Amino acid sequence: MSRISKNRKIALSKVDSTKEYSLKEASQLVKEITTTKFDASVDMDVRLGVDPRKSTQMVRGTVTLPHGTGKTVRVLVLCSADKEQEAKDAGADYVGLDEYIEKIKGGWTEIDVIITMPAIMGKIGALGRVLGPRGLMPNPKSGTVTNNIGDAVRQVKAGKIDFRVDKAGIVHTSIGKVSFTPEQIADNAREFLRTLERLKPTSAKGTYMKSVYLSSTMSPGIKIDTRALTEA
Template sequence: MAKLTKKAKTLATAVDAEKLYGVNDAIALAKANATAKFDETIEVAVNLGVDPRHADQMVRGVVTLPKGTGKTVRVGVFARGPKAEEAKAAGADVVGAEDLLELVQGGTIDFDRCIATPDLMGLVGRLGKILGPKGMMPNPKLGTVTMNVGEAVKAAKGGQIEYRVEKAGIIHSGIGKASFPAEDLRANFDALLDALVKAKPAGAKGKYVKKIAVSSTMGAGIKVDTAEVAA
């Protein structure tokens, strides 16, 4: 068994593994535990009462965090003509059509989010095996296949994040950086949970939000009292 470092022991003892913390206390503790040399991300893990193997229990969508993510998001847009110019004016990092297709096929992916106009989805579809596993494939349900490319680019750069439930029914998401004020992290936490509750699928039965944990990138998980969140 691997021996815990002095720092790991300190972080482990700072959190009561059996206690359920209030949201504000959990965020404050996660910030206090973020002692790495870089600005750690404050992360939230939500265990939902769904079985993603069933199509009617899939939870996926986008939400705009009101206080931003603290990350610089690079946006790539597949568009031509006026729509390409609109994307550039909105701040897109990479814009193109066949030329961008060739770059991605060659292994160069200089973006974190991908947006496309509907007329170019036939072209983008060729990149399914590359972009799909990375979670970057444009999707109309997520607003990334659209003619309003300018708005989509601004949203992606302005704090919009995607969430998708994993096989075990868990959603992981960052809600900002440890350097954020606690009230900003709470605002982002509330926005995420509100979006997840609104996205509750019709096929979900029983308790929907089962468990919540907050942590920093390198810190221990802090269990949140779901009763407080529900209230």
């Protein structure tokens, strides 16, 4: 049986597992219990009262976090030649088409988001086996298949994230970094949760947000009081 480190013991001692914290309290506490030497990600896990096996209860969407994610997002734009300059001006890291399709076929996936156009999707379909398992396949629902290339790139660079409920009914996403202020963490969390609330399926019955936890990389989870999610 593995031993619990000293820092882990300290972190666990600061979190009351029987208590439900306000978003304000949790945003401060997650900074206090993080002991990593790197700038850890701040994550949210939300268990929803939905059945993802039913198409009418699949929860998926995007949200632009007010303070961004704190991460450097590498964006590849696969587009026609007439859109290349628009993509570059918007801040895309890689822009092109056939040469990048061949690179991806060869196993290159050193990117975080791929944005493309509807007219190009026919060429990208063959990349599904490489991109699908990595969550990189462009999708109209996430805004990554669009003719408004410049706007899409700027939104992703500004902190737009894509999320979806998994088979267990849980939505997991990163909403920032431990280096953020507690207010920034709370703002991002609140915007994410409000977006989830707006996406509540009409066919979902009973409690929608069953549990919400805030944590950082390798920290204990902090349970959020779902009744106080709209506190100022």
